[in-house]
Amino acid sequence: MADDFPRVGQVIDYHYLWKWQDARGETEGRKRRPSCVVVVAIDRNGKHHLFLLPITSKEPAAGRQAVLIPETEARRAKLDTRFPLWVIVDEVNYDILETSYTLDDRSPRGQFSPAFSDQIVLAFKAIRDTRTLRVSKRT
Template sequence: MTPSAPPPPGSVIRYAYLWADENAAGREEGRKDRPALVLALAVQVSEGHTQVLVLAITHTPPADPADAVAFPMAEKRRLGLDDLPSWIVTTEGNAFVWPGPDIRPIPGRPPGTIIYGEVSCPLLRQIAQSYLANRERQRTRLVARTS
């Protein structure tokens, strides 16, 4: 069961992330479920919806170090993620109205669990700064997901 209230920024959820390249090629569904970081929430008061911006977490190292933030191993372990090196991509994101159809339960956790936990405030600040710097340089792409 998906929580009715969206998780706060800094939460790591299980999500069927759709890469911007896949979206540009006409795909509408992500190829696999992965952890994704909730970076921001925007409340649309007139419609009573909350828009969520998530960033992908990947094992693929970025071509340019400015394209992602390394996910510290201690934080990954605290959240129950794997022990492989990972990065939070800060050059693209998915935006959707909460709760969207692409939220997934976490394997091996109680039924309906979709949130691994939250990253530390210093890491969230670093991720936000990287995303905003990439956006300022017009190096970000946003995939608007539909319900």
Template structure:
């Protein structure tokens, strides 16, 4: 199995914050999700969702450039990385992580932009964590 690392794109049943608030525990479908961080020491992995839905007012999303979509082997349509929420899961005993779900990866340069923007969201307390278990 490929070990997930920052910048990887995996199929993952991402659980939206609104679904968790309604008591749901499973994501409704596998979607393209970005590994923001994989921390072996703490046994944690952090996912950001990738969506074809453009941002609405008040949402912070970064559009995925065409070159990054090709590099990561993603759909050939407009996509955005969602930065207003994220999933936290376990690296070793996740009920949701799929070891065969690797799709591709973003460049280090694009990840630098994503991490910097996400850090601003975290500091402003505008990114909600959805812990999986």
């Protein structure tokens, strides 16, 4: 595991479980996909509570909230730059680092800049504050 993991703005490969899959009773993400760490909270026992946002190349459907990733940020995060990518901000996976069965590779593939990370966090918080955030618990 990287010494600086987890940090907001880091991009990891994660078996992301979409909320529609969770609602159908699925417990495993169907494939590893780049995901962005958006919140890291450390509890009094020292456990890291992670909130992870999916990154997708599929243009978000109408009504979904996402942030388009600029090409320079995609390169910084070591993502494919041949097509547009989005960070979906209205859906999140919640996981605990120390007990996670899905975080098998804990080395980040890359990191968004602080300015772009702030943009993602602000968009995420706006959705969270409206209480329309879709959460799949992986614990």
